[in-house]
Amino acid sequence: MPQLTITGGFVNRTLFEQAKVELPGPQASWDEWAEATRKVAEATQTRFPMAIDRTGHRVAGPAISYGAEIFAADGTPALVDDGFKTLMAKLVAWMKDGTMARDVWVSQGGAAYQDAAQEFINGRVVYYYSGSWQTGRFEKAIGDAFDWEVVGSPCGPAACSGMPGDAALVAFTRTAAPQAAAKVLDFFASEPVHAQLVERTKKVPAHKGIAAKGLAYQDAGPAGCKALQAWARRVAEIAPAAYACRDYPLNRVMFNATTTRVTQAIVGALLRRGDGQAPDRHRRGRGSGQEVGEAAECARCPRPYRGRVSCARTTFWPISWTGRWWPCTAASAGTASPGSSSRPTS
Amino acid sequence: MHRRIGRNRFAWIFLPPNLVIFGILTYLPIALNFGYATTGGLAVLATERPFVGFENFASLLDCRDYLDPSTCSKDLFWRALFNTGRFVLLQVGFMVLFSLITALVLDREIKGRGFFRGVFFYPVLLNPVVLALIWKWILQREGVLDAFIAAFGGEPILWLMDAGWSFFWVVFVSIWAHTGFYTLILLAGLQAIPKDVYEAAEMDTASPWRKLTRITLPSLMPIMLVVIVLALIKGVQTFDEIHVLTGGGPGSATMPIVQYIYETGFAVQPRLFGLAAFASLLLAALLMVLTLLQLRANRTSYRG
Structure with a gap:
């Protein structure tokens, strides 16, 4: 069924309260989040101030926020530019100084995927950058253990963008019944049906109008409902470059290369x-x-x-x-x- | 039937089924590998892939400084090659040494000899994936080893997240896993040395060291040669243990050449079949040289 996913941050609110540190605002930068989470981790003896999944996909949004354009003016891929390098240099430095969970990235080789969801569930990460698909899992696994919430993507000088992803309902162009197929698509794309679908399946709507109006998510718990509503609000902040990156058929090539090379930079394997x-x-x-x-x-x-x-x-x-x-x-x-x-x- | 078609021709009745199986599962893939090695692009079907000649070869060997992988176009290939070289040198060297020492000890009339032989051989019985998982649980953050260190008031070490330590543990685990097998071969070699030679040496009041260096080691040398070449071949092929233990990481610090081929061809996009095929041909050439060495060593061993 049609739905959107979006990358962004989860925060352990209980740790912030225990540390008596104010939660950075919605327009806070990555540096401000790093600073705040370091304070929280230090005050609460939490292992990792921040963590980000080991995949080039997850760091693409933040890179775009720092000005990475991913594509040249003629549409050809141009992954490494100043914005991209600025964000990667920050990430590598944070992994080295312990601000970011180094384990997540260096415990794997090649371009293998690794998330830090379990660390967040266990209360060992103050701020975890992943995506909207983790919401259901966190709601179930964390329960009443601590308060958590979605804070979206921190800002860089260019944007506050996450990376979108989605599932879509399509019809084959060669279908024998184009009229019927179109009717089905129209039915699922209609506002009341789509709203009900995403509410019941606890997903982020792939419909601007519905996202703007907001959804009730009656079947979700209070934390899950708040999180899903926060994700839906964040859709408007996705940068055009992020959509272009999502739509590029070979984007995994860029993501895999990013994962491998950033890890090599963290362990110092790219030195001459x-x-x-x-x-x-x-x-x-x-x-x-x-x-x-x-x-x-x-x-x-x-x-x-x-x-x-x-x-x-x-x-x-x-x-x-x-x-x-x-x-x-x-x-x-x-x-x-x-x-x-x-x-x-x- | 045997008489009717003759003794030699009789064999041809049984050969075709095996030839078909080997042909389809071994020789056809080898031929395909040669074909893919000279093609480029991302298509899976050989017919849709453009012929590029030796471009994959040139790409793999495109380096400014062959001793510095960072200057190579395909730097991961060279990193994997260097890792494999370092791994093989350290693993084979120390493993053969430990196997020899263990075989010498277990060849003596010590108490519980059978038990100790079993202890040293036991890891060989384990599946490489299982033993790598066991060691991963021991070495990971908050693993058994860190808990042990912490119990004595020490600071836990991130064994598998530091390039140097993870390489050390990859070599160590491999030695631990395979020493028993080579010990067994060397033990058989030791037991084949005629006892009367030692008796003659004792009558000449030769010291234990002299007996070791003048009788045991020279007599064992042909077997030792076989052991070294076998261990070299096995070392170059190593993949499963490392893949499970470190995944080739951190970064590419422990990535062996077989993992590079696997990731280039199958695991990571873009799937560069041509490049992986050519890299595997280079690996095959290396293994062929080692196999020829083994055959030669076997012949030497047979002649005594």
């Missing part, structure tokens, strides 16, 4: 041998305009490889011998967008 610096190609970001020289060099490649960026300076002997296997390996220079593959997606 000797100087402790990230290698040039990583710092610059391909196609950022600083690689004109390399791209021009690649223009000399044999035809099948012409136009590809990133010629390796060290060539492997069979390649340089024949000239046929010119070592140009990345995406086409003509289509490469700023930072589209600043790190290889090995």
